Amino acid sequence: MLTNVEHIGIAVRDLDASNELFSKLLNVAPYKSEAVESEGVTTSFFKVNQTKIELLEATSPDSPIAKFLGKKGEGIHHIAFEVDDIQTEMERLKGEGFTVLNETPKRGADNKLVCFLHPKGTNEVLVELCQEIKE
Numbered sequence: 620m621l622t623n624v625e626h627i628g629i630a631v632r633d634l635d636a637s638n639e640l641f642s643k644l645l646n647v648a649p650y651k652s653e654a655v656e657s658e659g660v661t662t663s664f665f666k667v668n669q670t671k672i673e674l675l676e677a678t679s680p681d682s683p684i685a686k687f688l689g690k691k692g693e694g695i696h697h698i699a700f701e702v703d704d705i706q707t708e709m710e711r712l713k714g715e716g717f718t719v720l721n722e723t724p725k726r727g728a729d730n731k732l733v734c735f736l737h738p739k740g741t742n743e744v745l746v747e748l749c750q751e752i753k754e
């Protein structure tokens with residue numbers, strides 16, 4: 620079951636400059652910065668009440684963020700939904716005809732298992748599913 624918007628991902632060219640900008644905009648400092656090597660990104664996270672913003676800077680030219688910046692420029696890159704059981708949700712969405720981009724949930728940032736849906740099947744919006752890892 621989808622339970623919430625978990626975060627909104629924003630592609631940025633310069634994470635330091637965008638951290639400053641979003642700190643001023645939201646009036647809070649980022650609570651976390653984390654590199655996710657498998658995605659070729661460095662992230663930083665802001666939280667305002669229940670709303671989470673994830674800034675993403677590319678760390679390699681073949682990163683999805685580098686490609687997105689090259690094609691579309693900075694801006695909203697994806698919307699992430701929290702799910703209670705990612706595997707069940709992936710199966711349900713595949714059954715509805717959506718294309719999952721990873722058949723097995725992978726480790727994302729901020730202690731999450733994640734899966735992406737292809738934007739060509741979701742009105743050009745890249746959708747991420749996130750399930751909290753309980754350790």
Ligand SMILES: CC[C@@H](C(=O)O)C(=O)SCCNC(=O)CCNC(=O)[C@H](O)C(C)(C)COP(=O)(O)OP(=O)(O)OC[C@H]1O[C@@H](n2cnc3c(N)ncnc32)[C@H](O)[C@@H]1OP(=O)(O)O
Nearest residue numbers: 628655658662683686687696720727728735738743744745
């Ligand atoms: C930090 C970890 C994690 C978290 O925990 O939160 C993250 O958020 S990681 C975020 C970065 N990772 C990803 O985005 C992984 C999923 N993405 C992909 O697998 C690929 O980016 C893609 C969506 C399959 C596209 O890859 P590819 O086909 O190689 O690139 P193209 O540039 O050729 O794009 C094809 C087509 O898709 C459009 N596109 C690409 N990205 C987006 C997007 N974010 N939103 C909307 N549309 C997107 C792109 O414009 C192309 O369209 P056309 O030009 O019309 O062909």
Ligand SMILES: [Co+2]
Nearest residue numbers: 628673699747
């Ligand atoms: Co994300």
